Amino acid sequence: xxxxxxxxxxxxxxxxxxxxxxxxxxxxxxxSHGAGMAVPDWPNSYGYNMFTFPLSMWVGGILYEHSHRLAxxxxxxxxxxxxxxxxxxxxxxxxxxxxxxxxxxxxxASTSSNVKLDNVLFLVGTGVVGxxxxxxxxxxEPVSPRLARFGLLALVLVIVxxxxxxxxxxxxxxxxxxxxxxxxxxxxALMCAIAMVTSSWWQGLKAKSQPMTVPAPVRNFLLVTTLxxxxxxxxxxxxxxxxxxxxxxxxxxxxxxxxxxTDAASLVTYNRERHDHREFxxxxxxxxxxxxxxxIGALVVFGHVLGxxxxxxxxxxxTHPLAKVAAGWFALICVQFGLGIWTVLSNKAADIATLHVLxxAASLVTxxxxxxLATTVFRAEPRAxxxx
Amino acid sequence: xxxxxxxxxxxxxxxxxxxxxxxxxKITLKGTPPPEGPLxxxxxxxxxxxxxxxxxxxxxxxxxxxxxxxxxxLEGAKGGATADKPVVIDQKGCEYLPYISTxxxxxxxxxxxxxxxxxxxxxxxxxxGNKEQNRVQLNASAPALDHSFPTAEKFLxxxxxxxxxxxxxxxxxxxxxxxxxxxDGSFKITGVPDGKYKLVVEHRRAAPVGKSVVKxxxxxxxxMVNLTLEVxxxxx
Numbered sequence: 001x002x003x004x005x006x007x008x009x010x011x012x013x014x015x016x017x018x019x020x021x022x023x024x025x026x027x028x029x030x031x032s033h034g035a036g037m038a039v040p041d042w043p044n045s046y047g048y049n050m051f052t053f054p055l056s057m058w059v060g061g062i063l064y065e066h067s068h069r070l071a072x073x074x075x076x077x078x079x080x081x082x083x084x085x086x087x088x089x090x091x092x093x094x095x096x097x098x099x100x101x102x103x104x105x106x107x108x109a110s111t112s113s114n115v116k117l118d119n120v121l122f123l124v125g126t127g128v129v130g131x132x133x134x135x136x137x138x139x140x141e142p143v144s145p146r147l148a149r150f151g152l153l154a155l156v157l158v159i160v161x162x163x164x165x166x167x168x169x170x171x172x173x174x175x176x177x178x179x180x181x182x183x184x185x186x187x188x189a190l191m192c193a194i195a196m197v198t199s200s201w202w203q204g205l206k207a208k209s210q211p212m213t214v215p216a217p218v219r220n221f222l223l224v225t226t227l228x229x230x231x232x233x234x235x236x237x238x239x240x241x242x243x244x245x246x247x248x249x250x251x252x253x254x255x256x257x258x259x260x261x262t263d264a265a266s267l268v269t270y271n272r273e274r275h276d277h278r279e280f281x282x283x284x285x286x287x288x289x290x291x292x293x294x295x296i297g298a299l300v301v302f303g304h305v306l307g308x309x310x311x312x313x314x315x316x317x318x319t320h321p322l323a324k325v326a327a328g329w330f331a332l333i334c335v336q337f338g339l340g341i342w343t344v345l346s347n348k349a350a351d352i353a354t355l356h357v358l359x360x361a362a363s364l365v366t367x368x369x370x371x372x373l374a375t376t377v378f379r380a381e382p383r384a385x386x387x388x
Numbered sequence: 389x390x391x392x393x394x395x396x397x398x399x400x401x402x403x404x405x406x407x408x409x410x411x412x413x414k415i416t417l418k419g420t421p422p423p424e425g426p427l428x429x430x431x432x433x434x435x436x437x438x439x440x441x442x443x444x445x446x447x448x449x450x451x452x453x454x455x456x457x458x459x460x461x462l463e464g465a466k467g468g469a470t471a472d473k474p475v476v477i478d479q480k481g482c483e484y485l486p487y488i489s490t491x492x493x494x495x496x497x498x499x500x501x502x503x504x505x506x507x508x509x510x511x512x513x514x515x516x517g518n519k520e521q522n523r524v525q526l527n528a529s530a531p532a533l534d535h536s537f538p539t540a541e542k543f544l545x546x547x548x549x550x551x552x553x554x555x556x557x558x559x560x561x562x563x564x565x566x567x568x569x570x571x572d573g574s575f576k577i578t579g580v581p582d583g584k585y586k587l588v589v590e591h592r593r594a595a596p597v598g599k600s601v602v603k604x605x606x607x608x609x610x611x612m613v614n615l616t617l618e619v620x621x622x623x624x
Contacts, residue, residue: 038549040508040522057506060430060550172520268598272620275593277427277444279545279555281512 005200009085009143013195016078020188021361023071027184028357030068031240032350034278035061036177042166045069049118072162079158082194086151088142096134103127143198150194157187174241181237185230185361189368196369205377212316213380221311222374225304226367232297233360239290240353245280247287251344254292262288276347298340305333305363308370322370322378329366336363409610411462411577415569415589417455419619421447427553432505433482445487446593447619454573455591455617457488459542459559461566462577463586463602468564469579471495474534477546477556479507479525484546484556488592490566491558497535499546501525507548509533515541515560522549542590542597557592580607589615 030036038061039045045053045062050069058066084091106123109115142148161183168176196202214222239247254260255270262285271282309326316323339356346352424443434441448456471492478485480502491497499509510522518537525533537544540562548554559566569575589601594617605611 034552035549037510037522038508040510040524046506046524046526059432059505061552062550065549169522172522264598268596269620272593272596272599273622275422275425275444275446277425277553279547281545 005203006143006198007200010195010198010200012078012085013082013191013198016075016082017188017191017195019071019075019078020184020191021358023068023075024184024188024361025354025358026064026068026071027181028354029350030064031177031181032348032353033061033064034243035064037169037172038062038065039069039169042069042169044116044119047116049116049122051122052118069165072165076158076162079154079191083151083155084138086143086194087148088138088140090142090148091138092134095130095138099127099130099134101127103131147194147197150190154187154190154194157183157190161187174243177241178234178237181241182230182234185233185364188361189365192365192369193372196372202377205373210378212320212378214312214322214374214378215315215380218308218311218315219371219374219379221304222308222367222371225301225308226364226371228297228301228304229360229364229367232294232301233364235290235294235297236357236360239287239294240357242287242290243281244283244287245274245276245278246344246348247283247291248295249274249344249347251341254288254295259292260288294340298337301363302333302337305330305367316378322373325366325370325373329363329370332359332363332366335359407609408579408581409607411565411580411585411587411605411607411611411613413575413613413615415455415458415460415573415575415591416453416614416616417447417449417573417594417619418453418616421449421593421619427483429482429551429553433503433551436481436503442481442483448487448571450572452572454569454571455594456569456571456573457486458569458573458575458589458591458595458617459488459490459566460569460575460577460587460589461490461559461561462563462580463588465563465565465580465585467581468492471564474498475558476500477558478502479509479548479554482507482548482551482554484548484554486568487556488543488568489556489558490568491537491560492564492566493538493540493560493562494536495560497537497558499525499533499535501530502528504528506550507554508550509546510549511535511544511546513537513539513541513544515539515544518544518560543592559590580611582607582609587613587615589617591617594619 041047043050045066046057048054050066050073053066084095102123106120106127109123110120161180164176164180164183167173168180248254248260250256267283267285274280309323309330312320312323312326336356336359339352339359343353343356424446427442427444429442445457471494474496475489475491476498477489478500482503482505501507504527506524506526508522508524512520515537517539518541521535523533537560539560541560543557543559546556546558565577565580567575567577584604584606587603587605589595590597595601601615601617603613603615605613
């Protein structure tokens with residue numbers, strides 16, 4: 001049975017999705033500025049509870065990294081509220097249990113001389129407030145069983161994401177940043193999907209039978225294209241978290257050739273010609289191959305998104321909402337293509353590279369939502385997804 | 389008997405000294421290096437450089453062409469002077485000084501902070517067993533941070549993530565015959581036993597690892613070696 005539309009729930013879901021996009025942008029700035037290790041400890045910041053970290057210390061790379069941590073906390077809190085909202089009354093029990101656990105942790109921490117008072121007060125305060133709130137909210141029925149599960153999934157993902165980000169700092173593990181960056185994109189897609197299916201627009205579409213449905217081959221093509229974009233974003237995250245700068249600094253050629261040489265002598269030459277104050281790590285053959293794979297991936301994605309647009313226009317018509325969204329998607333991919341080139345030509349300027357990350361995220365979200373629409377609302381045969 | 393032992397010891401020391409010497413010389417750069425770029429330092433750090441903005445230090449060349457910051461060492465040498473004194477790198481004016489150092493495996497590399505601002509000291513080694521660390525020095529009163537690396541590694545990078553333009557490099561050797569060329573390009577490796585060696589010069593731009601300059605030398609109570617590095621031609 002379709003849920004009753006809750007405008008404020010939808011607005012809050014949209015706000016959470018927007019906050020997540022902003023968080024990805026700040027995270028992009030952290031990596032673009034090479035500031036991921038500017039705050040060496042976690043979850044504290046230079047020994048302070050992150051919420052009491054003095055403003056006077058927000059300088060240089062710390063500004064980016066600490067802002068990212070705070071924004072992450074905001075998104076984490078909003079996701080918790082959203083998950084509770086979607087799950088309704090049954091979630092009050094786990095809010096109560098979780099709050100008691102946090103309270104107990106705070107009391108335990110108070111017995112240790114290694115834990116500072118601000119951390120103890122934060123944990124105890126959070127536990128008490130959460131425990132109190134659990135008696136008055138949430139008291140409503142779950143919005144829908146499936147949405148409740150998606151809310152829970154979002155909460156688990158945001159916790160995993162926070163821990164990944166923290167471990168990347170404390171374990172000095174650049175490679176964890178690749179998963180951190182890629183999971184962020186998946187999380188954003190999930191938040192946008194929740195925002196869409198809680199809208200009155202979605203409920204309106206679900207309520208009536210759609211005259212023009214998307215054939216199975218086109219639906220599959222949409223899904224494959226979206227997964228290709230995710231793969232392309234993972235490749236991009238892998239490049240960024242090598243912290244080696246541009247492995248190939250020219251375009252359309254690559255180190256002056258159609259396919260760059262990667263022998264030892266060529267690598268020495270490439271590295272010594274990098275007169276960049278950022279003094280990146282030396283580039284390796286593997287990083288050059290990764291960069292070239294990203295370029296090829298861009299062509300593949302471009303072709304697939306164009307294919308999606310053409311297939312949709314042919315099957316459901318030019319005026320169909322999905323065809324219109326696909327046209328926007330293709331425009332986004334063109335912008336993304338241009339930003340990729342600009343990133344290279346600007347020698348990976350932090351703002352351009354970050355914009356490239358953001359438009360990549362928007363491209364993934366567009367593909368994911370199109371696929372969701374095509375496989376549920378605009379699907380010929382009835383689906384179990386009708387319960388969303 | 390005691391005097392005999394003392395005499396023999398003294399003779400041994402004299403003999404040892406006689407069979408060793410200093411390898412000295414000068415490294416000169418031929419060609420015009422690309423201009424150094426300004427560092428994007430923030431307003432706080434700018435105050436430490438009144439009247440002159442700091443730049444990159446890829447080629448530090450004096451008026452006579454002497455090239456600083458070249459790592460000079462004897463390849464495959466064994467032994468050498470003990471490394472009981474620490475190699476000291478200071479953070480001053482939001483720059484690491486010196487930019488290039490050498491150390492022996494296990495030798496203490498001590499990082500100081502002479503600035504009234506916070507830095508994080510973040511060595512990013514690649515050698516197996518050399519530990520990456522990321523520690524903070526809040527200001528000039530913060531204690532020195534000691535590091536030690538068990539594996540030889542060329543140009544081991546130190547960075548500060550708070551100030552993204554701060555870098556220093558330490559080449560770590562498993563022997564004691566290494567040094568860094570001074571501002572005038574001169575260098576001196578002391579206490580080298582007589583024999584034939586390969587003298588190697590590495591500079592991050594003019595002679596990077598993989599394109600080092602190598603010269604066969606013979607030490608006979610010392611040796612003088614002058615070398616010229618060239619600014620590499622741009623890749624085609």
